[in-house]
Amino acid sequence: MTRAAAIHAASRYFETGGFARDLGALVSHETESQTPDKAAELPRYLEQALIPRLNAMGFTCQIHENPAPDAGPFLVAERIEGDTLPTILTYGHGDVIRAQTDQWRDGLHPFRLVDEGNRLYGRGTADNKGQHLINLAALKAVIDTRGSLGFNSRILVEMGEEMGSPGLSEFCAANTDALAADVLIASDGPRLQSDTPTMFMGARGGISFDLIVDLRDGAHHSGNWGGLLADPAMILAQALATITDARGQIQVPEWRTTSLTDDIRAALRDLPLKGDGGPEIDEDWGQEDLTPAERVFGWNSFAVLAMKSGVPEAPVNAISGHAKAACQLRFVVGTNLDDILPALRRHLDEHGFKDIQIVPHERAFFNATRLPPDHPWVKFVARSLEHTSGKAPHVLPNLAGSLPNEVFADILGLPTVWVPHSYRGCSQHAPNEHVLKSVSHDALTLMAGLFWDIGHTGGPARTAAPA
Template identity: 30%
Template sequence: MSTHDLTSENPQGTGDAGEIEELRARLEELLPTAVEDLKSLVRIPSIAFEGYDPAPVRRSAEAVAELLRGAGMAEVGIESVAGGSPAVIGRSPAAPGRPTVLLYAHHDVQPTGETSHWTSPPFEPVEREGRLYGRGAADDKAGVMAHVTALRLVGEELAADGIGVTVFVEGEEEAGSPTFRPFIEAHREALAADLIIVADSANWAVGTPALTTSLRGLVDLVIEVRALDHAVHSGLFGGPVLDALTQLSRLLATLHDERGEVAVEGLVRAPDPTVRMEEADYRRDAGVPQDLELSGSGPLAAQLWTRPALSVIGIDAPSVREASNTLVPVARAKVSLRIPPGESPESAMVALVSHLERHTPATAQVTIHRGEQGRPYSARQTSPAMDLARQAFARAWGTPAVDTGLGGSIPFIADLLEVFPEAEVLVTGVEDPESRAHGIDESLHLGEFARVCLAEALLLRGAGTLGGLRA
């Protein structure tokens, strides 16, 4: 048996079981090359954040473009708008009257954090116990390679059937997609599609696929608290004035109640999901020790998908190592608020800012710098494309897909739906709960990667049965 273990039962669905087995066999032959190509992408430190060298991002785009050319794309180009990071567009146009599928992924990655905390260097991919470790190995260079591998598998069949395929690989998703909207508007004609597959989400568990049917949106801001014009001796002046870090801490503490529930008034809660998440699974996947209580109340899936969640994700203040006996004059914190479907980011921002203003102490100056806003997403539960995706996933994994929410945010999906209102969007993924995307020791389960490639190939193969969704 292959180390990627592609064996599974074939549930009832479109296609012939013999054809599926033939496709599995061809995929087995392609996987070693696909994994090596993925390793080459991981070696490129394509961090698109401000302050990082942009050259690796360009190099990453060029590598992706070369992969798409090798996969048979008829037209491949590297584009950018408004000074944004380079994105790659590959196109094989549809025959008249036939549908076009747009495949999305991104080639930029998160910063690594402290590299000494990694078991192996983040940009030197390493295989360990069936997983590939490295920054971007899962999020989202595996998504890029899933598209490439699916095209290597069935690209010629799609061309013969007249099905059009466009591959759009963004270069600044992790940095908040600052030029995404102007980019897709500038390239509206090239990116127009009947079906859009976004490969940037996660599966339910190793061995169980998922279709992401809802995503939380995002609101963030920076709180700046100033207590003094300049630092002063804590012994000589401490007492009548509270330092800025203490006052910032007191303000941040108002954001949650004693149970850990978000205490900001006016935020929306969506209905609880029907999917049950086991506490033991959550603790394992999130790394929560057994002797610690969980915060909040209600079903875990609801807390993760359909209720607001608020976190302090960064603080500017003197480090413990460099602290001196002075009163800190100014301190800052970045706050991230995840909002469920049914909430608008504009309303959530107003509610959060209003809460902070109401709790601003008279002993400090508080300035709020509003940041990113991203809309939540809720998909149609039933449609021909969703049914086709469920069949493809069931065949690839040998078990039905779970319709799942995701606590994370993909704000650009709202832009896709607004610019291409006639298209249907499917959100799929290459990650699993142990992938640690954005974290230390990010990794990809290679067996799951193989199944993702197979499922996408089956989905593309069946896209011709959908007809022209825009017709």
């Protein structure tokens, strides 16, 4: 019954093919939450793929209906070993983004696991089936080695994260006792570099909306009406050009945060961002006086996700009556979510674009969260990961992307520590999604070591460092 034995058990699970076999079974469930025809797959994933595994590990499980209409269910599982022991809440989501089946390259299919070189391909391998499978397997390695966890474990799995987690806030607010814990330790998103553990303690928020210029019904001949009819595409382009300057620096005053403080700058200093499967960084894009790490982890960014006026696939000699841009703001702590769109309204009005409509997307918004880098749980987890890997982890104040961390931080009142098990080149939300086998193997050992340390020491409230 040693730490090394638990880590070895997790490693053997990977080396003997158990991880790939079990991941393949999870991937085979076509849990596209954004596709109404797949609604029956969402509870089936919990009933068939997760509950038998958790029951075998000594967890009691219950599926709950979502308080939001037509949204996927929740699974709450728990293993309580003692009233005086710490309780760890773990989270994952079993739904996946749309399959995009016809866009995957030859030999691949979104719902069939394909083992190729250092990669395991399939929808959900990175986001998020592979990640919560790693955490469940690490818990099992500790149970099998020690005979117990040494702490209480609660697990929440939702089936609607890719839709913006509808109903999650309401569900957690109504079940605070069932989800009570000392800390959230969960996994989503990518490592900063694939060969080094990463931690983050929050996430940027995200809000999406359309900007619409709707001037008239139908299009009109550009020869007969050119110079007489206002062009909605030009108006929209001019309006967008006021939101940022030519290098993407935000010009809406309320969107420029004040939360990039000295301690956050220090945490972001020297973090690597280049390479590791992603595109080359555009050094001359974004806020000019910030480092690349500060731009993506400590600042807000505006993006135009899509634009349309007329029929781009088959243009004709006509002035369109309509133009639309789908837009998004990713924002950090210190940005007032409730004032983001009103601030944009004021900005557009001041620049003479009162006729542009701002239409929020139906998808729920995630708010921004951040835990201080010197929090005791952050230090505890970092020491454990370094103990196992021999490398100091990359510690990010928050993820650059968005996830429902505010539910755990603000509603459940928990410190939140995320240990991602993917990498930035994983094609998450795109065709050919995959995980690296090397990262998955490493992550299994890291999480087994972390869960062992929590059970052995009780966590930072009970001891200064993991054994």
